[in-house]
Amino acid sequence: MSNFAKTFSSSLGKKLVMALTGLFLCTFLIVHLIGNLQLFKDDAGQAFNAYAYFMTHFTPIKVVSYLLYASIIIHAIYALIISIGNKKARPVAYSVQAGSQNSPWTSRNMGILGTILLVFIVVHMGDFWWKYHNAELPYAKYEISLDNPNNIQVSELPYDANRLVHSEITDLQARKQVVISKDLYKIVNNAFQTWWYVLLYVIAMAALSFHLIHGFRSAFQTIGWNNSKYLPLVRFLGVWVFGVLVPIAFAAMPLYFFFK
Amino acid sequence: MNLTLKVWRQKNADTKGKFVTYQADHVSPDMSFLEMLDVVNEDLTKKGDDPIHFDHDCREGICGACSLHINGRPHGPKQGITTCQLHMRTFKDNDTVVIEPWRAEAFPVIKDLAVDRRAFDRIQAAGGFVSVNTGGVPDANAIPIPKVIADEAFNSATCIGCGACVAACKNASAMLFVSAKVSQLALLPQGQPERYRRVQAMVAQMDAEGFGSCTNTGACEAECPKEISITNIARMNRDYLTAKLIKQEEA
Amino acid sequence: MKLDAKIPEGPLAGKWSKHKFNLKLVNPANKRKYTVIVVGTGLAGASAAASLAELGYNVKAFCYQDSPRRAHSIAAQGGINAAKNYQNDGDSVHRLFYDTIKGGDYRAREGNVYRLAEVSVNIIDQCVAQGVPFAREYGGLLDNRSFGGSQVSRTFYARGQTGQQLLLGAYSALNRQINLGKVKMFTRHEMMDVVKIEGEAKGIVTRDLITGEIETHAAHAVLLCTGGYGNVFYLSTNAMGCNVTAAWKAHKRGAYFANPCFTQIHPTCIPVTGDHQSKLTLMSESLRNDGRVWAPKTVELAQKLRKGELKVTDLKEDDRDYFLERKYPAFGNLVPRDVASRNAKEIVDEGRGVGASGIAVYLDFAEAIGRLGEDAVRARYGNLFDMYQQITDENPYKQPMRIYPAVHYTMGGLWVDYNLQTTVKGLYCLGEANFSDHGANRLGASALMQGLADGYFVIPYTLGDYLATIGPDAVDIKHIxxxxxxxxxxxxxxxxxxxxxxxxxxxxxxxxxxxxxxxxxxxxxxxxxxxxxxxxxxxxxxxxxxxxxxxxxxxxxxxxxxxxxxxxxxxxxxxxxxxxxxxxxxxxxxxxxxxxxxxxxxxxDDDNYAYAAAWEYKGDNQAEVLHKEELVFENVKLSQRSYK
The missing domain is CATH 1.20.58.100 (Fumarate reductase/succinate dehydrogenase flavoprotein-like, C-terminal domain)
Structure with a gap:
């Protein structure tokens, strides 16, 4: 085996893979969240649709997105490999094990939380990513007044295979900008009218919260980045940003559409 | 006080074990847990039964021989002590106490509650030393070591090799043990020449023994009778990854 | 058989150097043809096994524990003496020698004790090189403390677990040799007998404690490093497994047993609570550096305390008898172990003992806490206080500890000569298992010193002399x-x-x-x-x-x-x-x-008893025969020990 192969098949190497992919997914969450905040804009989805187009058609981002898909898959596969190994390491289970008295619940249930998240990611991507790329979606036409950007007229255009996913024309005579985008916003809006679907999202975000409360900090421990001067910052970010802020902000989106 | 004991009995490594229930009556709160078992064993012996086998030696919390998973926790419900230091006043009258051996692939049961922990010795033998022969070493004060570093190395060195970390870990991982041993020498100047060779050799042996992976639950730290910190694990991770990914020499 | 201690002639300070020169050497190429058996893996055994393997001998090491690291040396708390004189307080090899001879009440050999003091300085160097984390000063240099009645600070320590740290050092050296294939380790093996061929030790019989298999092992020499026999008292501070079996079997095979009655009773142990008790727990005698030993002045007060009619903290200063300070103003609470123990016993015999059983005296830190503050006391003795509270359920920060002496160490053991060879050729005895260095009483922090001195710095030289004499021909394991x-x-x-x-x-x-x-x-x-x-x-x-x-x-x-x-x-x-x-x-x-x-x-009685009593086994239920090794004192003047 080569040096790298040996490294990544060792127990510590496998954990490094988990940590690095995990941290990469965390950075993605931030980007995804900032983008998705466009959903809260009162512009009938114009900004959100523009953002969706940008994310799917700007080459560097596309490259990163494939890295991201790979990370999710590797993170899940390595988790499975490690879990199987861990199971083998204790062939006879204890009849009583008081885990709650020596370790946080989150840390002992990363596999369950991760599985929930994986199911969620599949559903989530199927409903939005897949549909955006492949389904025959209608288009939204935004006519934005150049004099008053808050004055937006929206109309729906039917699916047309020849139409660009996103186009922008500025009509100086009419003093307006015409933007035509594939209408992902509508899909989002429609999806979040169903209560159980919203609930699925909220549950998934709760799982995300618990997964990251342990996972973020744990990744730094695995990498060996535990400088006592910065450790409190890592802990703070892990709990308050990735454990609280990010999941709540994400969960707010379906709730926003449901109650809107 | 009177207690009901559910004790794991297993004749040897090749046979299947099972729980057997014993009654321990008139237990004095001043007894240690092992002394309570001694009394039970005296009764069993007198009845012609095989006494319960368990490892123990110094009975003052330093040799690391005693083990026992008591009511779901290695070394019982109290923190920072070994089973031999656990006193019966910790329990209440009529309590049921479940006593199991350490459970891990790498710690096979020898008999009843005694397990084979030689995997730890093999990990140590793989690299847990400074290669100096007897004689021919510099004067002890020729190597000044900052007090904070010496103290930190000492904290790592307090490990008694009992295996509670493995027993507590839901993955039966030996990371706390190995990292404490690696850290002690990685912190000290004496350990530097072999620092990266050592960590690689010891981790390789740890993996070969069949211990699980660390998932940073912190159970090991919570149950360690010497309260060794998982900071050691981070330190070992760092050294290992540095050795594998950055250092050029096949040290 | 006349006992020949083989002490080299000449001035005391030159004996060991001269002797080392006179010892035969084994050709480096021949060393790998020899096999040496080491029984026991405490400080003496582990250090000997590692050092001999480093020299090139093949070593087979045995211990009854599941790991060599668990030998009872691990439990030593206080420290290890060495005549480094790092503190510039007047220490020297000669002073350590003198203190040890005097502390042993002039019943040890001058030559052995001087050598012990001489190599003590090498031990510290060796341990530090191995990575033993001794306590240090802020400047990065090693810290020392005064220990066990010594008037210089020569004790090196690693918080409250010096024994564990030193043993882990020796164990790491042993592990290195196991890894190199020079030492073959047999754990969970108990030595059951010594095998002699033509009067010389050539192997041992062991029992595999897991399978019960009785095995024979052949070697060119056998080293017993099997510790002391304090467990003969049932309750002692020894580990449960500590036993005399190996030494006793050797005794029955012809090794004389010397001064068996010399046992050390350690003054600062936690008192017995009941019949269920399986062992006694020692607290480092460093506690006596700041703790004051006392008992109530009268029997009446003691009775009231025992019945709980009076609380110890309510006892007036005038009603307390700080008996060690009173009787020994020069040394006070720091008198040697035997003196402190005996005085505690006297108090209890007078009926002034405390605790429910009345078999204890107080060790009080109130004055130290007042002087230094609770935090400083915690920093020095925190782990011991915690241990005490764990066992007794009493808080020693708030009320005095109760202590009582317990059997702790045995100075007696197999008789050995200057080369550590017993009266059986090829059979050596190291560490607590032999009788040689502590006389009738061992000073604090000297046991670790002796174990490591024997293993690291004596036996690697003296064993070679014997091996060179007998030659490297393989021992026939098929011999009858x-x-x-x-x-x-x-x-x-x-x-x-x-x-x-x-x-x-x-x-x-x-x-x-x-x-x-x-x-x-x-x-x-x-x-x-x-x-x-x-x-x-x-x-x-x-x-x-x-x-x-x-x-x-x-x-x-x-x-x-x-x-x-x-x-x-x-x-x-x-x-x-x-x-x-x-x-x-x-x-x-x-x-x-x-x-x-x-x-x-x-x-x-120096006129009649200035000798080591070495006993020869004559058969089951037969009286043993006494052989006397007269002790010659050329460098110290025998005086009545006084700590007043």
Missing amino acids: AFEDAKKSVVDRVNHLLSLKGTKTVNEYHRELGHIMWEYCGMARTEEGLIKAKGMIRELREDFWKNAMVSGTNNEFNQSLENAGRVADFLELGELMVDDALNRKESCGGHFRLESQTEEGEALR
Whole structure:
């Protein structure tokens, strides 16, 4: 085996893979969240649709997105490999094990939380990513007044295979900008009218919260980045940003559409 | 006080074990847990039964021989002590106490509650030393070591090799043990020449023994009778990854 | 056989250097043709095994524990002495030598003790090089403390667990050799006998404690590093497994046993609470650096305290008797162990003992807490205080500790010459198992020093001399002597297993312990000893009739292990009593009530007893024969020990 192969098949190497992919997914969450905040804009989805187009058609981002898909898959596969190994390491289970008295619940249930998240990611991507790329979606036409950007007229255009996913024309005579985008916003809006679907999202975000409360900090421990001067910052970010802020902000989106 | 004991009995490594229930009556709160078992064993012996086998030696919390998973926790419900230091006043009258051996692939049961922990010795033998022969070493004060570093190395060195970390870990991982041993020498100047060779050799042996992976639950730290910190694990991770990914020499 | 200690001629300070030069060397290319057996992996055993393997010998090491790291050296708390004079306070090799000889009440050999002091400085260097984390000053240099009545600060320490750290150092050196294939380690193996061919030790018989297999192992020399026999008292600070079996079997095969009655009773142990008690816990005597030992002034007050009618913290200063400070103004609470222990016993005998049982005195930190603050006291003794509270459920920051002496160390052991060879050629004895360096009383922080001195710096030289003499021809494991020894072991095991009486082995052990503690403990009389001898004989006879041993040989059988060890203790006990009877003087840990000064201090009789008593085994139930090794003192003047 080569040096790298040996490294990544060792127990510590496998954990490094988990940590690095995990941290990469965390950075993605931030980007995804900032983008998705466009959903809260009162512009009938114009900004959100523009953002969706940008994310799917700007080459560097596309490259990163494939890295991201790979990370999710590797993170899940390595988790499975490690879990199987861990199971083998204790062939006879204890009849009583008081885990709650020596370790946080989150840390002992990363596999369950991760599985929930994986199911969620599949559903989530199927409903939005897949549909955006492949389904025959209608288009939204935004006519934005150049004099008053808050004055937006929206109309729906039917699916047309020849139409660009996103186009922008500025009509100086009419003093307006015409933007035509594939209408992902509508899909989002429609999806979040169903209560159980919203609930699925909220549950998934709760799982995300618990997964990251342990996972973020744990990744730094695995990498060996535990400088006592910065450790409190890592802990703070892990709990308050990735454990609280990010999941709540994400969960707010379906709730926003449901109650809107 | 009177207690009901559910004790794991297993004749040897090749046979299947099972729980057997014993009654321990008139237990004095001043007894240690092992002394309570001694009394039970005296009764069993007198009845012609095989006494319960368990490892123990110094009975003052330093040799690391005693083990026992008591009511779901290695070394019982109290923190920072070994089973031999656990006193019966910790329990209440009529309590049921479940006593199991350490459970891990790498710690096979020898008999009843005694397990084979030689995997730890093999990990140590793989690299847990400074290669100096007897004689021919510099004067002890020729190597000044900052007090904070010496103290930190000492904290790592307090490990008694009992295996509670493995027993507590839901993955039966030996990371706390190995990292404490690696850290002690990685912190000290004496350990530097072999620092990266050592960590690689010891981790390789740890993996070969069949211990699980660390998932940073912190159970090991919570149950360690010497309260060794998982900071050691981070330190070992760092050294290992540095050795594998950055250092050029096949040290 | 006349005992020849083989002490080199010439001035004291040059003896060891001269001797080292005169010792034969083994050709480096020949070293790998030799095999050496090391029994026991404590400080002496692990350091010897590692050092010999480093030289190139093949080593087979044995221990009864599941790991060599668990040997009871691990439990030593306080520290290790070395004549480094890092503190510039007047220490020197000669002073350490003098203190040790004097502390041992002039019953140790000058030559051995001087060598011990001489190599003590190398030990610290060696341990530091291995990565032993000794306590350090802020400047990064090693810290020292004064320990156990010493007037210089020469004790190196690693918080409260110096023994563990030193043993882990030796264990790491041993591991290195295991990794290199030079040491083959046999854990969970108990040595059952020594094999002799033509009068020389050529191997051992062991029992695999897991499978019960009786095995023979051949070697060019056998080193016993098997520790002390304090467990003959049942309750002691020794580990549960500590035993005399290896040394006793060697004794029966011709190794003389020297000064068996010299046992050390450590003053600062946690008192017994009841019959269930399986062992006693020692607290480092460094506690006496700041703690003050006292007892109530009157029996009445003591009774009130025992009944709980009076709280200890309510006792007025005037009602307290700080008896060590009162009797020994120069040393106060820091008098040597034997003196401190005996005074505690006197207090209890007078009826002034405290605690529910009345068998304890106080060790009080109130003054230290007032002077230094609770935090400073916690920093120094926190782990010991926690341990005390864990065991007794009393808070020593708020009320005085209760302490009482307990058996801790045995100065006696197999007789060895200057080369550490017993009276059986090729059979060596190191560490606590031998008798050589501590005389009648061991000073604090000297046990670790001796174990490591023997293992690291003495045996690697002296063993070579013997090996060079006998040559590297392989030992024939098929020799009839191995078969015979194995058979006698099998017979004994079967005999033990056939015992299906009514009393457990533990009960015998406890009874033996009571007899030893009562009659051969802190104070001994001729009458008591004679009585004890009879009682031990009866007990031993009863053991072989009425003991019960469960299980079979072919399994992990702790009952059988224990039975074998207790059977040997039952024989050793009688020899200890014989030795104590023979020695009509008081010296060190051996206090004969018949021999005391007007002030009640131990009174030596140098004219008649300045010798090491080496006992020769003559057969089962036969009186052992005494051989005297006269001790020659050329460099110290024998004086009555005074700590006033």
